[in-house]
Amino acid sequence: MSNTPSPWGELSGVELTKGQGTGNDFIFVKDPTGTLELDQDLVARACDRHFGFGADGFIRAIKTENLIEGKHLLEEHPDATWFMDYRNADGSLSEMCGNGVRAFIEYLRTENLIDLEEGGRVVIGTRAGIKAVAMVENGYAVDMGPWSFIDGDSARDNGHDAMVNARGLKTTRPAVSISMGNPHTVVALGTEGKLDGLGLETAPKVTPVPPNGTNVEFVVPEEIEETEAETGEVNVGAIRMRVHERGVGETLSCGTGACAAAAATRFWGGEEAPDEWLVHVPGGTLAVTFVLGPDNLEHVVLAGPAVMTGKMTLA
Numbered sequence: 336m337s338n339t340p341s342p343w344g345e346l347s348g349v350e351l352t353k354g355q356g357t358g359n360d361f362i363f364v365k366d367p368t369g370t371l372e373l374d375q376d377l378v379a380r381a382c383d384r385h386f387g388f389g390a391d392g393f394i395r396a397i398k399t400e401n402l403i404e405g406k407h408l409l410e411e412h413p414d415a416t417w418f419m420d421y422r423n424a425d426g427s428l429s430e431m432c433g434n435g436v437r438a439f440i441e442y443l444r445t446e447n448l449i450d451l452e453e454g455g456r457v458v459i460g461t462r463a464g465i466k467a468v469a470m471v472e473n474g475y476a477v478d479m480g481p482w483s484f485i486d487g488d489s490a491r492d493n494g495h496d497a498m499v500n501a502r503g504l505k506t507t508r509p510a511v512s513i514s515m516g517n518p519h520t521v522v523a524l525g526t527e528g529k530l531d532g533l534g535l536e537t538a539p540k541v542t543p544v545p546p547n548g549t550n551v552e553f554v555v556p557e558e559i560e561e562t563e564a565e566t567g568e569v570n571v572g573a574i575r576m577r578v579h580e581r582g583v584g585e586t587l588s589c590g591t592g593a594c595a596a597a598a599a600t601r602f603w604g605g606e607e608a609p610d611e612w613l614v615h616v617p618g619g620t621l622a623v624t625f626v627l628g629p630d631n632l633e634h635v636v637l638a639g640p641a642v643m644t645g646k647m648t649l650a
């Protein structure tokens with residue numbers, strides 16, 4: 336037997352699970368009592384696609400009562416027993432991850448940590464507060480809570496332009512920065528060709544940039560689809576999006592990014608713009624709906640698939 340210590344430290348011998356939502360992939364680890372010490376370097380190495388297991392994000396399933404950020408949530412929501420402790424691929428913390436929430440619920444369900452069937456509902460804790468999740472046909476629908484402009488009144492009144500510098504694009508375009516718990520800057524592009532031609536290997540520079548950095552979404556509109564609903568005709572907006580995530584790089588999808596992109600496009604569309612949106616990303620399609628929440632604020636509901644793909648134990 337070798338006495339060489341494992342390079343995986345705290346994660347050595349611990350079962351890790353991989354899962355994804357529209358191609359945004361995550362490593363999951365079960366740590367109900369919060370005994371694992373997850374430092375930034377260890378998480379970044381586990382998420383490395385060549386030297387580790389590989390993922391866009393790392394999610395620890397921890398009991399809400401065992402995380403300082405979680406404890407206060409239990410006062411109002413004692414049923415939020417599990418907390419999604421999310422980190423980006425570079426090991427940095429983020430407040431929220433939309434695809435991550437759906438994949439997290441699928442992880443908890445397949446590990447028999449929660450009891451949930453189609454039509455059922457569960458609440459979890461996150462750094463951006465409580466999220467209620469319904470199990471629906473083909474996946475999960477998450478009440479992501481209210482969205483807001485990061486620069487408040489100025490964006491609401493004027494929108495704003497941003498200087499954008501990415502490979503293949505150096506220009507000023509309409510852009511708004513939106514919080515979904517985490518920060519996003521949505522940039523409107525003129526044509527599909529521009530979207531496909533963007534080089535997102537390095538982080539695009541947008542100016543102004545929100546105080547804590549930003550995820551950057553590039554969007555182009557698609558034809559509005561007229562669909563029949565039981566109550567009559569419903570307009571469904573559609574956009575195509577590519578994203579460069581803070582702390583990760585270009586990903587195949589970003590759930591909070593899809594919500595922000597739909598909110599921005601709907602804002603640009605004015606009063607007639609629809610409440611239902613399809614957001615096409617390289618990894619699939621997400622549905623985003625704007626509804627009146629129980630607190631009388633406008634909430635964003637994000638729906639899409641989530642799948643577990645495999646397990647690994649690091650040596």
Ligand SMILES: N[C@@H](CCC[C@H](N)C(=O)O)C(=O)O
Pocket residue numbers: 359392423428429430431432433434435517518550580581582583586588589590591592
């Ligand atoms: N992929 C996520 C967002 C993950 C966090 C983001 N990179 C950040 O730093 O805010 C999603 O699906 O929302």
